[in-house]
Amino acid sequence: MKTVGVLTTGGDAPGMNATIRAVTRIAHSRNLQVLGFERGWEGLLTNTFRQLTPRSVGGIVQLGGTMLHTSRCPEFKTEEGLEKAAETLALHKVDGLVVIGGNGSFKGASELSKRTSALIVGIPATIDNDVFGSDETVGFDTAINTAVTAIDKIRDTAISHERIFIVEVMGRERGFLAVNVGISVGAEIILIPEQECKLETILEVIRENTRKGKKAGIIVAAEGVGNTGTIAKEIEKHTSAEVRLSILGYAQRGGSPTARSRLLAGLFAEKAVDVLCGEEGNCVVGLQGGRVTGTNLKKSSETQKPLDLSLMKLAEMLAT
Ligand code: F6P
Numbered sequence: 001m002k003t004v005g006v007l008t009t010g011g012d013a014p015g016m017n018a019t020i021r022a023v024t025r026i027a028h029s030r031n032l033q034v035l036g037f038e039r040g041w042e043g044l045l046t047n048t049f050r051q052l053t054p055r056s057v058g059g060i061v062q063l064g065g066t067m068l069h070t071s072r073c074p075e076f077k078t079e080e081g082l083e084k085a086a087e088t089l090a091l092h093k094v095d096g097l098v099v100i101g102g103n104g105s106f107k108g109a110s111e112l113s114k115r116t117s118a119l120i121v122g123i124p125a126t127i128d129n130d131v132f133g134s135d136e137t138v139g140f141d142t143a144i145n146t147a148v149t150a151i152d153k154i155r156d157t158a159i160s161h162e163r164i165f166i167v168e169v170m171g172r173e174r175g176f177l178a179v180n181v182g183i184s185v186g187a188e189i190i191l192i193p194e195q196e197c198k199l200e201t202i203l204e205v206i207r208e209n210t211r212k213g214k215k216a217g218i219i220v221a222a223e224g225v226g227n228t229g230t231i232a233k234e235i236e237k238h239t240s241a242e243v244r245l246s247i248l249g250y251a252q253r254g255g256s257p258t259a260r261s262r263l264l265a266g267l268f269a270e271k272a273v274d275v276l277c278g279e280e281g282n283c284v285v286g287l288q289g290g291r292v293t294g295t296n297l298k299k300s301s302e303t304q305k306p307l308d309l310s311l312m313k314l315a316e317m318l319a320t
Pocket residue numbers: 010011012072102126127128170171172173223253
């Protein structure tokens with residue numbers, strides 16, 4: 001192993017910079033040169049990269065976003081795109097590639113692995129926390145904290161006006177962010193794609209809360225549950241509650257990473273470089289039961305990470 005490529009792809013996540021820095025510095029300590037490809041997979045298609053050194057990645061551990069930039073790159077998914085990416089790796093004699101991203105990124109990485117001799121290691125970094133093989137992803141903790149800070153403020157105005165707020169958080173098709181945020185803010189109701197919740201159930205909870213004397217409420221909804229605006233309208237139609245919708249949106253992807261996200265960046269980067277140097281095979285590194293582990297890349301990309309539904313029960317008990 002002599003040359004390691006690194007790229008960030010898919011939606012950015014806080015802590016991607018800390019991950020780039022950690023990979024670069026740890027790889028250099030093992031006498032590897034590091035090439036940072038720009039704008040995710042696009043960098044491999046356009047042969048756009050820069051040499052990364054311990055000094056060139058200085059001063060970024062605390063910065064949100066990604067210094068290498070990222071993109072959605074439909075061209076990479078084509079046969080020609082994958083071949084071109086493999087050619088670029090061969091051109092620069094890249095024998096190990098670190099892909100920093102989420103589940104979609106690892107699907108792409110798994111396809112690329114069929115066409116290149118370079119070893120590929122994925123580092124999970126996404127606010128969706130949807131990577132099989134890791135209990136937690138870089139950026140997830142930061143996004144939870146960002147959403148919690150915003151919703152605590154929304155709770156103030158909800159109480160003042162005696163309103164119900166539906167707060168929509170990101171997470172793509174998954175409810176990891178919603179359930180963790182919901183518990184942390186004491187949401188009265190949490191809506192996630194993994195557990196169907198009928199309108200009638202929502203209405204029952206709201207009516208019961210009114211009987212108990214609760215005049216305000218927070219419903220945390222994952223974006224994957226569908227049209228939250230319609231849910232807001234339906235609640236207003238069938239109850240006496242005044243309802244507002246607040247979509248938190250892209251702010252959840254930005255900001256300075258929490259200590260937790262930075263720490264995971266370091267732990268995952270160390271494992272990724274170990275895997276590359278040990279030539280252990282394509283994998284996704286991760287945290288499982290407190291241990292840093294590696295999971296086969298193909299398996300990780302093809303397996304849906306389970307969400308622990310007992311968290312929904314806990315949330316319900318905490319919201320009484
Ligand atoms: O995967 C991260 C994420 O922020 C999801 O939560 C969200 O659904 C999606 O990316 C948005 O993607 P885009 O940046 O392409 O709009």
